[in-house]
Amino acid sequence: MAKINSNYQKLQAGYLFPEIGRRVRAFAAANPEAKIIRLGIGDVVLPLPEPIVQAIKDASDEMGARESFRGYGPEQGYDFLLSAIADHYKSQGAAVEADEVFVSDGSKCDTANIQEIFGLDNVIAVTDPVYPVYVDTNVMAGRTGEAKDGRYGKLVYLPTTAENGFEPALPTVKADIVYLCSPNNPTGALMSRASLEKWVKYAKENEAILLYDAAYEAFIQEPGQVHSIFEIPGAREVAIEFRSLSKTAGFTGVRCAYTVVPKDLKARNDQGELVGVHGLWLRRQTTKFNGxxxxxxxxxxxxxSPAGKKAVADNIAYYMENARIIREGLAAAGLTVYGGVNAPYIWLKTPAGLGSWDLFDKLLNEAHVVGTPGAGFGTCGEGYFRLSAFGIRENVVEAVARITKIL
Amino acid sequence: MAKINSNYQKLQAGYLFPEIGRRVRAFAAANPEAKIIRLGIGDVVLPLPEPIVQAIKDASDEMGARESFRGYGPEQGYDFLLSAIADHYKSQGAAVEADEVFVSDGSKCDTANIQEIFGLDNVIAVTDPVYPVYVDTNVMAGRTGEAKDGRYGKLVYLPTTAENGFEPALPTVKADIVYLCSPNNPTGALMSRASLEKWVKYAKENEAILLYDAAYEAFIQEPGQVHSIFEIPGAREVAIEFRSLSKTAGFTGVRCAYTVVPKDLKARNDQGELVGVHGLWLRRQTTKFNGxxxxxxxxxxxxxSPAGKKAVADNIAYYMENARIIREGLAAAGLTVYGGVNAPYIWLKTPAGLGSWDLFDKLLNEAHVVGTPGAGFGTCGEGYFRLSAFGIRENVVEAVARITKIL
Known part of the structure; x- marks a missing residue:
């Protein structure tokens, strides 16, 4: 008798974005004349830069000729790309070797799959609010208890709110694996160097592993801030880093990301012996992925490439100007806003004690603007609202005008 | 203290193909003048047909223009592709709806990931020999005991050898989940309609689920044979089917496949209630994959498309002519061969009681031909050797001449 993985039944109803989609579709059907502006899901809107389009076309031509056709490649990525990524890390002051880089089809996949190489008895810590994939994949694997009041049993939640300056405090119970995300989705906050040093120290002292999601590092604007956790001394022994080209280079529909598992990283097996984590991820990827x-x-x-870097930087500057317009526009209207300086997300404190979903419905119905309710990212996201800077400029300006008119 | 998933340490050393690669590299280094012919890993060699190359280039241009740029798509695939696949199924006499199709980046990934939605206490049955991914992913998940004499504890092995005409017999112990592959990798055997009817009946009677890998269905040459398990009455209640464009259309380096999870398929949860499997896979894919x-x-x-179908059929005809040349050439030399009629693999009985790896070394050293030792696919593969029809014609002809000269 075939049995399902019953852990799936612990998952709380629906992923956040399908619910948003449902409400937006219902509104649009009832109000066909409304011009809806979407600053919700955080999907890029600018087209792929020309050097990137050309690279795909040239490679397709290569695939169409017998002498240059390529079949299976290495699961972890071609050397030309691994080297380019390692060089990029070195230019940022992070010691990463090409054979520590694993190319994949997305950071969502990598941050979802990484837990597979760790035992089911690890204590997992996440920030609250949090990117839902970290939590849901651990629920599916069976590392959590039942859900109650929006939180799962056994998980350690680290509140990150205005009260603590959006810096998660060290856990008061011992955590084995900690998910961190900086620049943060959804709060837009950036972890400071001092904070990261504190986390690396914690991980060393507790033999914990940090899963560091740096998908938005390319949006950091302030000089001197940390782009990679591997800039922090000792991090190579305690951290895995995830990066993505999705937002960086407009790849949400193109699909390419990368993960760094340093060879210095070790964890214990059931016999208490130290085992290299790099080899486990290599085995996972070569067995369950095909490049x-x-x-x-x-x-x-x-x-x-030089031309690619320039084009990508121009697009990021465009989005960060959007972020400035949203942040300053809302602040000038007396609203309390966070983020948007080193991240493409603005984290708005809901005014007048409105709930996150109340504000979602109000903005949709009265301003025809779609954002993301903070409560969708966790209990501590209640009372906040995420606006994304990924929009066409005139829509962003219009959205700010409409929002400030009604709030 | 972070702990690894210790199940990984049960995995037997190295995946088959890395070991082959190691031996071939060593030989090539010692014999730089040798012209090595590779009929091993089963990677396609013909270039991508023109209509397919053009489609990639046109889509890249779309991505380079603001009005046609696309970001995130649906995780399970765009409607245009889901519909094309469902129509293809219908043309083969299999009732599959578009919303039962899940597009992915490879059948290796899908056949590897599918076990995640099932409980850890299911009894898993595999044929022997078998595509290693089915086994290794269940080892990694913890559904097996330790390895002994090339077999894992708790797994049910179904021998498929010349003695039973390469048709796996029904398990004598109750199996909950059964992996079947037809046309078979590595034996090249095709399951008959009667055999599939027997398996569907078994699955119904035992509430078992069949994981049916049809990655090579496009290579079936004989009319009237079964291309999809969903041609078998009742299969929609007991089976999941995997298909791939890798070999079908030269996509090993392009990466696209699809999996069908019928809405009629159900399995039990921990409370013994029936749960739809389609919803579980949808949740798995939307949480851990991004399209x-x-x-x-x-x-x-x-x-x-009509032009694409024509081009793909031409390539398959080319490879199947290769298969005929290998099969008939070796048979004419007095060797015993199987497969190669409805599959691009020829399954050679090793002559003179040679072991699989002995024949591998002999062919590499004396004929400079690379194949795949049957023992790499399981205990019952010992004494067999896989040759792939994926080669350039003159190399295939040359390989047959060289092999028959020394065997």
Whole structure:
């Protein structure tokens, strides 16, 4: 008798974005004349830069000729891309070797899959609010108890709110694996160097592992801030880092990301012996994954070329100008806003004690603007609201005008 | 203290193909003048057909223009591709709806990931020999005991050898989940309609689920044979089917596949209630996967266009002519061969009682031909050797001449 993985039944109803989609569709159907502006899901809108498009087309031509056709590539990515990524890390002051880089089809996949190489008895810590994938994949694997009041049993939640300056405090119970995200989705906050040093120290002292999601590092604007956890001394012994080209280079529909598992990282097996984590991830990827499409890897390589870097920087500057417009526009109207300086997300304190979903419905119905309710990211997100800077400029300006008119 | 998933340490050393690669590299280094012919890993060699290359290029141009740019797509694939796949199924006499199709980046990934939605206490049955991914992913998840004499505890092995005409017999112990592959990798055997009817009946009677890998269905040459398990009455209640464009359309480096989870398929939860499996896989994919690259989905759509179908059929005919040359050439030399009629693999009985790896070394050293030792696919593969029809014609002809000269 085949049995399902019953852990799936612990999952709380629906992923956040499908619920948003449902409400937006219902509103649009009832109000066909409304011009809806979407600053919700955080999907990029600017087209792929020309050098990247050209790289895909050239690679496709290669695939169409017998002498240059390529079949299976290495699961962890082609050397040309691994080297380009390692060089990029070195230019940021982080010691990462090419054979510590694993290219994949997305950071969602990597941050979802990484827990598979760790035992089911690890204590997992997440910030609250949090990117839902970290939590849901641990629920599905069976590392949590039942859900109650929006939180799962056994998980350690680290509140990150205005009260603590959006800096998660060290756990008061011992955590084995800690998910951190900086620049943060959804709060837009950036972890300071001092904070990261504190976390690396915690991990060393507790033999914990930090899963560091740096998907938005390219949006950091302030000089001197930390782009990679591997800039922090000792991090190579305690951390895995995830990065993505999705937002960085407009790859949400193209699909390419990368993960760094340093060879210095170790964890214990059931006998208490130290085992290299790099080899486990290599085994996981070679067994359950077959590499990223060759034309897409060539597109990713182009992101790191001089022309690609320039084009990508221009797009990021465009989005960060949007972020400034939202942040300053809302603040000037007397609203309390966070983020948007080193991240493409603005984290708005809901006014007048409105609930997150109340504000969602109000903005949708009265301003025809779609955002993301903070409560969708966790209990501590209640009373907040995420606005994304990924929009066409005139829509962003219009959205700010509409929001400030009604709030 | 972070702990690894200790199940990984049960895995037997190295995946098969890395070991082959190691031996081939060593030989090539010692014999730089040798012209090595590779009929081992089963990677395609013909270039991508023109309509498919053009589809990728057109889609890349779309991505380079603001008005046609696409960001995140649906995790399970775009409607245009889901519909094309459902139509293809219908043309083969299999009732599959578009919303039962899940597009992915490979059948290796899908056949590896599918076990995640099932409980850890299911009894798993696999054929022997078998595609290693089915086994290794269950080892990693913890559904097996320790390895002994090349077999894992708790797994149910179903021998498929010349003695039973390469048709696996029904398990003598109750199995909950059964992996079947037809046309078979590595034996090249095709399951008959009667055999599939027997398996569907077994699954119904035992509430078992069949995981049916049809990655090579496009290579079936004989009319009237079964291409999809969903041609079998009742299969929609007991089976999941995997298909791939890797070998079908030369996509090993392009990456696109699809899996069908019928809405009629159910399994039990811990309370013994029946739960729809389709919803579980949808949740798994939406949480741990982010869809296939848009230009690659357009390439896949082109495979199902009239021009794409014609080009793909021409390539398959080329490979199957290779298969005929290998099969008939070896048979004429007095060797015993199986497969190669409805599959691109020839399964050679090793002559003179040679072990699989002995024959591997002999062919590499004396004929400079690379194949795959049957023992690499399981205990019952010992005494067999896999040759792939994926080669350039003159190399295939040359390989047969060299092999028959020394065997």
């Amino acid at each position: 990223v499409s060759y034309p897409i890897q060539k597109a990713a390589e182009a992101v790191f | 296939v690259s848009y230009p690659i989905q357009k390439a896949a759509e082109a495979v199902f």
